[in-house]
Amino acid sequence: MNYPKVLKIIETRNETSDIKTIMFEYPEDITPGQFFMIWIPNIDEIPMSVSFIDKKIKGITFKRIGDATNALFKLKAGDKMGVRGPYGNGFKINGQRILFVAGGTGIAMIAPSVEKAINKEIKTNVLIGAKNKSELFFENRIKKYGAELFVSTDDGSQGYKGFVTDLAKEKISNNKFDQVLTCGPELMMKKLFELSQNISFQASLERYMKCGFGICGQCCVGKGLRVCKEGPVFNEKTLKNIEDFGVFKRDASGRKIKF
Amino acid sequence: MDKDAGSIERVFNSGAGAIVTKSIGLKPRNGFPNPTVIELEHGILNAIGLPNPGIDNFKEELLKLKKLNIPVIGSIFGSDYKEFVTLAEKMQNYGVNALELNLSCPHAKGYGLEIGCDPNLVKEITFKVKKSTKIPVFVKISPNLANITEVAKSAEEGNADGIVAINTVKAMKIDLELQMPVLSNKIGGYSGNAVKPIGIRCVYEISKNIDIPIIGVGGITTGKDAIEYFMAGASAVQVGSAIYYRGLDVFKKICDEIKIWMKHHEYNNLSDLIGAAHK
């Protein structure tokens, strides 16, 4: 049922000075790319992708940017929060060789997706990009699991200096990928979509969410596609027809905001 | 699914005869913080707080729909008749086919039910909107009223073309673990199948006392639910929460189920069923 289950946080981990992971017991099946609605009592309820998947234990990893994420950042083991979901569809992972591209907090949901691909014995290349070294996380986790990892930072403080899409361009022209799967800033994903041409492509979109279960209409893109229900992951055929993709999102009132 | 042109087009293509927009006001409004919508055992509880982009931003969505020839009922909310008239005139200019005055939202301060409980205000607002527009005007009223027939009558006296009943039922959910209301606004409106008997009673009572048509809404999930509303006195119905319970093709399903029921019971005209329970 779409009602928040109030539970106690088991463990928290600081990934960087602004990025944190919260672990909690939630024994539901979940696919990488699906998300929860996380209720921080008296503050807000916000969508968060699953970043750790274990049979019983699940995790979310987030950056503090505003009221809700700052309040969430302050929570410790033993504190209570509400969780409902999982919501949305998640990535469809298949083929012989996959390129994952993550930007910013998109890395959070890419990590369990990479693990799923490797479990399926798919050759997996991962590109992660961030503004600078201090915003990078999960590099060791991804490498240890057996993916081939490349890092870029806008300022060159770690790995390739420049945009992750420049790195992606090079990889795509030198390799044959069956799928390109991505999560990150929408303009980055849009650029990647153009670069991927006729490779099978899936991107995970973020839109303002209220209900999370397809009834309020807040998160719609294109011709009434609910990001919380038919998304957040869309494939190339659908993305081609979503005029919003890489152009605008909507704020809580429904007003268009250009990217 | 009623906020932007794309969504409205999708709902229309799923078999709805017309689409009522999200209630639109003069200025953009974010609504209340989350949690704003949750599911309970027998229905949906919401206090979204009238979020909307404002009439001027909504114009582009309406113009798109006009081009597609999709029948649209523009829902509007204001704090006095002046706001309602401005909104109504703009809606009409942007091409809507009819207007619905939201005098019944149960959770927004200074709007909706706070105005819609006063028969004099209801009459004044309806009258002024009717005078300044040419399209049909429906007045949506609340079940949270002791004087529901009086309010419906005052809308009729204000020259309304129809009554829409009901909006959501005032309700609350308290979480046992946190010992606090779940919705940020604390009080919300209940919808879905649980409120159907309340809607049926309201439509029945109103239709005994007024002569203009009634549009029934509240918990309609199946064709039989719609037929029950027709028998109570409704001439048409609206469907909201059932989109969640049965998917977007609920509109087509309900229409098919109405046809099957009528065939089974040897009815050729839906109009023969309207008000059948008032014997």
Ligand SMILES: Cc1cc2nc3c(=O)[nH]c(=O)nc-3n(C[C@H](O)[C@H](O)[C@H](O)COP(=O)(O)OP(=O)(O)OC[C@H]3O[C@@H](n4cnc5c(N)ncnc54)[C@H](O)[C@@H]3O)c2cc1C
């Ligand atoms: C499906 C999905 C999965 C997400 N997964 C992650 C994740 O794994 N890690 C992570 O760090 N972030 C994730 N986000 C983004 C996260 O929800 C926002 O960062 C968070 O809501 C910001 O809230 P705030 O109050 O701290 O910031 P605010 O200052 O209130 O807002 C900052 C930004 O966050 C957006 N935002 C605020 N409330 C919502 C809401 N209810 N729905 C959607 N966006 C909102 C605003 O539009 C604004 O652009 C995800 C978003 C979506 C839609």
Ligand SMILES: Cc1cc2nc3c(=O)[nH]c(=O)nc-3n(C[C@H](O)[C@H](O)[C@H](O)COP(=O)(O)O)c2cc1C
């Ligand atoms: C999420 C949600 C948003 C709603 N928004 C509006 C609104 O903007 N204006 C309005 O008049 N009614 C609104 N309603 C009320 C519905 O139009 C309808 O009157 C009520 O939900 C009962 O019908 P149902 O059981 O078919 O949902 C909303 C209901 C829900 C669940």
Ligand code: FES
């Ligand atoms: S968040 Fe309500 S429909 Fe997607």
